[in-house]
Amino acid sequence: MAARVGLPQQALLASALARSPSPSPARLPYPPLLRLPTYCRFFSASADAGLQNLRRRLPFAARAMSQRSEAAGSPYAAELAAAKKAVSLAARLCQTVQQEIEQSDVQSKADKSPVTVADYGSQILVSLVLNMEVTTGSFSMVAEEDSEDLRKDGAEEILERITDLVNETLAEDASFNILLSQEGILAAIDSGKSEGGPSGRHWVLDPIDGTKGFLRGGQYAIALALLDEGKVVLGVLGCPNLPLSSINNLNGSSSGDQVGALFSATIGCGAEVQSLDGSPPQKISVCSTDNPVNASFFESYEGAHTMHDLTGSIAEKLGVQAPPVRIDSQAKYGALARGDGAIYLRFPYKGYREKIWDHAAGAIVVTEAGGLVTDASGNDLDFSKGRFLDLDTGIIATNKQLMPSLLKAVQEAIKEKDQVPSPL
Ligand SMILES: Nc1ncnc2c1ncn2[C@@H]1O[C@H](COP(=O)(O)O)[C@@H](OP(=O)(O)O)[C@H]1O
Numbered sequence: 001m002a003a004r005v006g007l008p009q010q011a012l013l014a015s016a017l018a019r020s021p022s023p024s025p026a027r028l029p030y031p032p033l034l035r036l037p038t039y040c041r042f043f044s045a046s047a048d049a050g051l052q053n054l055r056r057r058l059p060f061a062a063r064a065m066s067q068r069s070e071a072a073g074s075p076y077a078a079e080l081a082a083a084k085k086a087v088s089l090a091a092r093l094c095q096t097v098q099q100e101i102e103q104s105d106v107q108s109k110a111d112k113s114p115v116t117v118a119d120y121g122s123q124i125l126v127s128l129v130l131n132m133e134v135t136t137g138s139f140s141m142v143a144e145e146d147s148e149d150l151r152k153d154g155a156e157e158i159l160e161r162i163t164d165l166v167n168e169t170l171a172e173d174a175s176f177n178i179l180l181s182q183e184g185i186l187a188a189i190d191s192g193k194s195e196g197g198p199s200g201r202h203w204v205l206d207p208i209d210g211t212k213g214f215l216r217g218g219q220y221a222i223a224l225a226l227l228d229e230g231k232v233v234l235g236v237l238g239c240p241n242l243p244l245s246s247i248n249n250l251n252g253s254s255s256g257d258q259v260g261a262l263f264s265a266t267i268g269c270g271a272e273v274q275s276l277d278g279s280p281p282q283k284i285s286v287c288s289t290d291n292p293v294n295a296s297f298f299e300s301y302e303g304a305h306t307m308h309d310l311t312g313s314i315a316e317k318l319g320v321q322a323p324p325v326r327i328d329s330q331a332k333y334g335a336l337a338r339g340d341g342a343i344y345l346r347f348p349y350k351g352y353r354e355k356i357w358d359h360a361a362g363a364i365v366v367t368e369a370g371g372l373v374t375d376a377s378g379n380d381l382d383f384s385k386g387r388f389l390d391l392d393t394g395i396i397a398t399n400k401q402l403m404p405s406l407l408k409a410v411q412e413a414i415k416e417k418d419q420v421p422s423p424l
Pocket residue numbers: 113144206208209210211212213299300301302304305306327328329330348349352355358
């Protein structure tokens with residue numbers, strides 16, 4: 001296991017504050033000072049040689065922003081740039097943690113699902129960057145994590161670890177002259193408690209989608225979307241372990257060497273992919289096949305997240321010949337959007353309620369790439385109802401040519417399944 005780069009947060013903060021003049025308020029485009037009074041401690045680190053040494057020459061988060069995108073003229077161009085910057089920075093923290101993860105970095109939530117220091121760290125960084133970069137309007141974010149468990153007795157060590165990780169990530173990027181206190185860390189996490197809904201603007205964040213994949217060393221995504229008056233208007237998916245070119249075989253490996261893809265889409269402007277370290281964005285589109293025999297389909301790696309028997313039966317009815325491509329997270333939506341496969345099927349077990357952050361970013365990336373994303377009856381997904389998606393069937397995604405026959409196969413397979421008597 002790789003050794004951790006030790007940089008105690010207190011020491012970093014103390015050294016920075018001791019050496020640096022206070023920044024001029026005019027140079028701080030940072031609403032968090034106004035919106036979250038306990039959120040941040042700011043400093044100018046330009047004279048701090050120690051910090052400069054920690055920084056890479058051209059931070060990829062900044063580079064990714066400098067590339068021209070198809071969405072440059074859209075009314076959401078500034079939000080898109082901020083979202084890409086936020087996701088890229090969060091991805092960097094996640095990569096660091098995945099390389100050196102320890103048992104103490106993982107906790108179990110009330111619903112028994114795992115949460116790691118990287119889930120929290122990613123949520124903090126995304127909240128911080130969005131607050132700094134998007135200065136118009138009020139800030140609202142619907143995000144997966146909250147700070148309740150970190151405020152309990154016994155959580156001091158993990159809170160310190162998260163604080164260190166966040167501040168180390170910020171210190172490595174020359175575009176941030178900022179460190180967070182532990183109170184700021186907790187406040188940043190809790191800035192994701194919005195209920196969303198049909199009016200106004202709300203960011204929607206899954207700081208790590210596919211935490212189980214992340215822990216297995218597999219696929220995961222940082223998924224960020226913007227809702228405006230109940231509609232998803234932009235989405236960004238950072239997939240640090242996804243090959244940049246394509247997945248060209250069923251094990252999910254690729255022919256190209258480069259790994260780490262950043263998908264993005266803005267309403268009416270199409271979908272794009274670029275490398276997480278900042279290559280120019282390339283337009284993407286879903287595959288155009290209308291023959292299911294040539295189609296392959298994606299589904300969850302985790303058998304508990306989707307009914308593999310039902311999806312197998314749908315694929316058989318449709319005439320799909322290839323075995324399923326099972327990968328974690330919304331990386332599936334990204335891969336579908338660039339035509340690595342033709343279909344995504346997701347059928348959770350009865351009683352599971354889908355959350356909006358598990359689909360918002362992925363859905364717009366696919367629809368802007370020319371695909372369709374619906375529930376099992378063919379209805380559009382409705383992201384305006386709060387933190388949950390109001391559906392009790394499954395979610396399917398494919399191109400326009402295949403959707404009619406896919407819907408037919410889905411209806412038949414569900415009907416057949418319902419007719420099989422329960423073993424109980
Ligand atoms: N029983 C269940 N059925 C369906 N989805 C579930 C589930 N339990 C957890 N999930 C969701 O499935 C997501 C992962 O999706 P996938 O299976 O495509 O990798 C999880 O995201 P997190 O990892 O953010 O918690 C979680 O929201």
